Amino acid sequence: MKRRYPTQDHPLLRLLLTVIAVSVIGLFLLLPLATVFSQALSKGVVAALEALKEPDARSAIWLTLLVAAIAVPLNAVFGVAASWAIAKFDFRGKQFLTTLIDLPFSISPVVSGLIYVLIFGLQGWFGESLRDANIKIIFALPGIVLATVFVTFPFVARELIPLMVDQGRDEEEAATSLGASGWQTFLRVTLPNIKWGLLYGVLLCNARAMGEFGAVSVVSGHIRGLTNTMPLHVEVLYNDYQYVGAFAIASVLALLAIVTLVLKSLLEWHFADEIAATHRH
Amino acid sequence: MEKDLTEFVMSLVVDSVAKNFERFPALNGVSLTVPQGAFLALVGPSGSGKTTLLRILGGLEFPDSGTVRFADINWLEVPARQRRAGFVFQQYALFKHMTVEKNIAFGLTVRPRHERPAKKEIHRRVEELLALVQLEGLGKRYPNQLSGGQRQRVALARALAIEPRMLLLDEPFGALDAKVRKELRVWLRALHEKMGITTVFVTHDQEEAFALADLVAIMNKGRIEQYGTPADVRRSPKTPFVAEFLETGPQRNGLLPPHAVGSHPA
Ligand SMILES: Nc1ncnc2c1ncn2[C@@H]1O[C@H](COP(=O)(O)OP(=O)(O)OP(=O)(O)O)[C@@H](O)[C@H]1O
Numbered sequence: 001m002k003r004r005y006p007t008q009d010h011p012l013l014r015l016l017l018t019v020i021a022v023s024v025i026g027l028f029l030l031l032p033l034a035t036v037f038s039q040a041l042s043k044g045v046v047a048a049l050e051a052l053k054e055p056d057a058r059s060a061i062w063l064t065l066l067v068a069a070i071a072v073p074l075n076a077v078f079g080v081a082a083s084w085a086i087a088k089f090d091f092r093g094k095q096f097l098t099t100l101i102d103l104p105f106s107i108s109p110v111v112s113g114l115i116y117v118l119i120f121g122l123q124g125w126f127g128e129s130l131r132d133a134n135i136k137i138i139f140a141l142p143g144i145v146l147a148t149v150f151v152t153f154p155f156v157a158r159e160l161i162p163l164m165v166d167q168g169r170d171e172e173e174a175a176t177s178l179g180a181s182g183w184q185t186f187l188r189v190t191l192p193n194i195k196w197g198l199l200y201g202v203l204l205c206n207a208r209a210m211g212e213f214g215a216v217s218v219v220s221g222h223i224r225g226l227t228n229t230m231p232l233h234v235e236v237l238y239n240d241y242q243y244v245g246a247f248a249i250a251s252v253l254a255l256l257a258i259v260t261l262v263l264k265s266l267l268e269w270h271f272a273d274e275i276a277a278t279h280r281h
Numbered sequence: 282m283e284k285d286l287t288e289f290v291m292s293l294v295v296d297s298v299a300k301n302f303e304r305f306p307a308l309n310g311v312s313l314t315v316p317q318g319a320f321l322a323l324v325g326p327s328g329s330g331k332t333t334l335l336r337i338l339g340g341l342e343f344p345d346s347g348t349v350r351f352a353d354i355n356w357l358e359v360p361a362r363q364r365r366a367g368f369v370f371q372q373y374a375l376f377k378h379m380t381v382e383k384n385i386a387f388g389l390t391v392r393p394r395h396e397r398p399a400k401k402e403i404h405r406r407v408e409e410l411l412a413l414v415q416l417e418g419l420g421k422r423y424p425n426q427l428s429g430g431q432r433q434r435v436a437l438a439r440a441l442a443i444e445p446r447m448l449l450l451d452e453p454f455g456a457l458d459a460k461v462r463k464e465l466r467v468w469l470r471a472l473h474e475k476m477g478i479t480t481v482f483v484t485h486d487q488e489e490a491f492a493l494a495d496l497v498a499i500m501n502k503g504r505i506e507q508y509g510t511p512a513d514v515r516r517s518p519k520t521p522f523v524a525e526f527l528e529t530g531p532q533r534n535g536l537l538p539p540h541a542v543g544s545h546p547a
């Protein structure tokens with residue numbers, strides 16, 4: 001007698017689905033990743049490491065980390081504030097705000113970059129006054145940070161809004177009736193309840209912030225050793241036929257992404273109990 | 282157990298309170314006078330405005346018109362966090378990420394430093410409350426490791442920890458089976474006798490209301506149809522609605538509550 005679990009599909013169908021899933025993942029995810037590393041190491045480990053020690057490469061890595069270090073915390077704060085307002089309060093224009101948050105996802109990153117050039121560039125609205133004040137935004141760090149913040153804005157908020165809406169206001173109301181101030185309620189009730197969603201949003205935001213190409217490319221000006229981030233530097237090297245260098249930096253980017261994912265999985269694994277507890281019981 | 286109302290100080294006075302949600306009237310001119318230390322039950326079908334009235338008493342909602350006075354102060358001017366109204370929510374609303382102990386201690390630990398009891402004292406109070414709600418030894422658990430009835434009692438202990446000036450209970454036994462309900466009911470009444478806190482208790486179940494309370498208010502469509510001692514109401518129902526309500530008994534009064542159809546975690 002063969003018995004199947006009621007919700008289980010036919011074995012052949014299961015096999016087929018598994019094969020499709022594995023091959024798609026292999027073809028579109030693992031293969032390119034393997035190629036990146038193998039190209040980087042095609043002339044040996046030493047050559048790859050040398051390529052990373054090159055001043056322009058080091059400056060690109062440093063710039064990328066710096067931009068992420070500024071943009072991610074900003075977006076974490078913005079994201080929490082926005083989703084808190086949307087999920088826990090009723091106000092006019094709430095729907096509009098929700099739509100606005102998604103804007104960076106629906107606009108092409110190149111356009112987002114161009115917007116900043118139009119606003120802050122030399123020919124832009126504030127161009128002359130900024131030049132007179134000797135403030136450089138476009139083709140400098142502030143522009144890159146602005147573009148990155150804009151492009152990665154939705155990640156945290158998008159992660160948190162559904163979570164916070166689902167959690168409702170019950171616990172906040174309980175905290176208030178027990179005498180907690182708004183700030184205490186936020187720190188001791190709201191924040192702990194969203195911390196896993198927040199962490200996930202921050203990790204995604206970070207991955208995108210370090211990998212952003214389009215918007216940053218428009219505002220950066222591609223000044224080698226000065227305003228080139230890692231993705232931009234990869235392109236520059238690649239166009240120069242410096243494949244080892246290009247792929248070595250690409251490998252670092254890929255490694256950063258992998259570390260991010262591993263970190264997330266480790267945390268999830270380690271705190272599995274607590275994560276289960278903070279989901280709606 | 283009929284009590285003469287005049288022997289009490291009139292403590293909670295609700296006068297012509299009305300509340301609309303987007304022009305839909307949830308409360309339609311509700312007036313009540315509750316003596317100090319009394320146990321009041323609000324009964325009525327689903328959607329009759331019981332929760333809304335309770336939330337107004339707790340400061341979580343504000344009426345469009347009408348007044349509420351408590352112990353001779355304008356209660357509506359006191360912010361929710363300063364009312365010290367022990368609120369037990371329809372869905373418990375325990376802090377999921379805190380242990381039972383931390384849940385119960387919450388109201389004490391958020392006090393400003395000069396009013397906050399010492400750690401030891403908080404611990405002692407928590408133990409005391411755990412014993413009171415008969416949950417000794419479960420302090421280290423998380424809410425999702427408790428049964429419905431246990432969660433309910435944690436919610437109650439948490440509300441009692443702040444030494445509330447009034448207790449507001451929103452269908453505290455709603456999600457429990459009949460047997461546990463009866464046990465907790467007896468227990469709650471005994472607790473009330475001991476503490477003497479003015480208590481407003483919301484329920485669907487008229488039998489529960491009549492068994493527990495000193496006073497019952499029967500609500501329908503945002504109004505109070507009748508208000509009085511259980512014996513009075515039973516003896517002479519004032520409106521056809523009340524008469525019918527008393528006949529039909531529990532669970533058949535109007536729609537079932539949301540948690541009765543399984544959306545609520547058991
Ligand atoms: N936040 C809200 N927004 C809109 N309408 C609401 C809101 N809260 C309550 N209402 C409406 O007000 C009316 C009274 O609701 P309330 O929650 O007070 O009823 P209830 O007597 O507690 O019902 P139940 O027994 O089902 O808990 C209902 O018709 C409800 O739909």
Ligand SMILES: [Mg+2]
Nearest residue numbers: 331332333371
């Ligand atoms: Mg209700």
